Amino acid sequence: TQHYRITLLPGDGIGPEIMAVAVRVLKTISEKFDLSFEFQEALIGGAAIDATGEPLPAATLETCKKSDAVLLAAIGGYKWDTLPRHLRPETGLLGLRSGLHLFANLRPATILPQLIDASTLKREIVEGVDIMVVRELTGGIYFGQPRGIFTTETGEKRGVNTMAYTESEIDRIGRVAFETAQKRSKRLCSVDKANVLEVSQLWRDRMTALAIEYPDVELSHLYVDNAAMQLVRAPKQFDTIVTSNLFGDILSDAAAMLTGSIGMLPSASLGASAPGVYEPVHGSAPDIAGQDKANPLAQVLSAAMMLRYSFNQPDAATHIEQAVLKVLDQGYRTGDIMSEGNTLVGCQAIGDALVAAL
Ligand code: NAD
Numbered sequence: 001t002q003h004y005r006i007t008l009l010p011g012d013g014i015g016p017e018i019m020a021v022a023v024r025v026l027k028t029i030s031e032k033f034d035l036s037f038e039f040q041e042a043l044i045g046g047a048a049i050d051a052t053g054e055p056l057p058a059a060t061l062e063t064c065k066k067s068d069a070v071l072l073a074a075i076g077g078y079k080w081d082t083l084p085r086h087l088r089p090e091t092g093l094l095g096l097r098s099g100l101h102l103f104a105n106l107r108p109a110t111i112l113p114q115l116i117d118a119s120t121l122k123r124e125i126v127e128g129v130d131i132m133v134v135r136e137l138t139g140g141i142y143f144g145q146p147r148g149i150f151t152t153e154t155g156e157k158r159g160v161n162t163m164a165y166t167e168s169e170i171d172r173i174g175r176v177a178f179e180t181a182q183k184r185s186k187r188l189c190s191v192d193k194a195n196v197l198e199v200s201q202l203w204r205d206r207m208t209a210l211a212i213e214y215p216d217v218e219l220s221h222l223y224v225d226n227a228a229m230q231l232v233r234a235p236k237q238f239d240t241i242v243t244s245n246l247f248g249d250i251l252s253d254a255a256a257m258l259t260g261s262i263g264m265l266p267s268a269s270l271g272a273s274a275p276g277v278y279e280p281v282h283g284s285a286p287d288i289a290g291q292d293k294a295n296p297l298a299q300v301l302s303a304a305m306m307l308r309y310s311f312n313q314p315d316a317a318t319h320i321e322q323a324v325l326k327v328l329d330q331g332y333r334t335g336d337i338m339s340e341g342n343t344l345v346g347c348q349a350i351g352d353a354l355v356a357a358l
């Protein structure tokens, strides 16, 4: 029996609701595949602020470092939106990513055949979409210095953030992207704003230089404004996309809508050695929190990614993904993916159906 220690970070809003479903799924899969999971729950985000005064308590980071993988739901909410930046839930999440050196964020956007009618785009546009966004996660404008709100000589305030990348930061995410593309359709599109930004010029230069080492991968470049447009116009032209932290944040939400709902998109945040963090692309959805309306499938599919990437248990991961398809085949839908002829159910009912399907 393989034994794995998993840190659970339910966080805020719909976080605890969707985490409960993922844990039920993991418990069921552990019996079926003779795996042993030891769950350790820890505080992050608003929940951590309320309990300890900080969004990422040192104990949480320590617990995560000692585990084999971290399953995170979502953080944030209106209640904490007016706190000073260092005390915001989002700062806790960014601290977790940088504290574990998780520089590579893999965000797959795949349209499931069952959800084609849930997409806001036409069937022929989204049918067959299968994109992997490789987002840089510990650099760029999210972490660049200087940053802050300063007072100018004339006494007005000036907000400052800095978009910066070193060559080594670009190269390491570039390598992850080229290797990811090698395992897929061998097409990599690097997205930047090299027509305006020096940091993007360096990004493009390094991606072009790296391409020599991966002759089997076809590298192309797009400016981010055009990439956003192309994603909605003709998404099937994309296979693997590599981009910086901020552009990847925005493009992955756009890519989510190709699949029907942001409630479907999982992600893996990986570093060179530390435990990976598996989290949905969406946030804490405070508008529907506590109402049993959340779609737990992004969370469940994130757990499947954990089994595949951190535990090397592809069969167990595939089994979870098959259960998701089966539940959708049975017609069960949360509101975000509801379409004609299906049955509207809540978050917990999806959990029941998943456990039955497993
Ligand atoms: P959001 O992703 O939380 O919600 C956007 C919209 O999508 C909302 O209408 C919401 O109801 C819906 N939605 C999201 N997930 C869903 C799900 N699983 N099922 C059904 N509907 C779903 O984005 P937001 O409203 O901009 O942000 C809310 C809070 O979440 C903010 O505090 C933000 O900082 C935080 N946030 C956290 C993460 C994270 O923890 N990784 C990611 C994004 C946003």
Ligand code: IPM
Pocket: 076, 090, 093, 094, 249, 281, 283
């Ligand atoms: C995400 C979120 C986070 C980000 C926020 C909550 C810090 O939007 O994971 O996509 O911007 O990375």
Ligand code: MN
Pocket: 249, 250, 253, 281
């Ligand atoms: Mn985001």
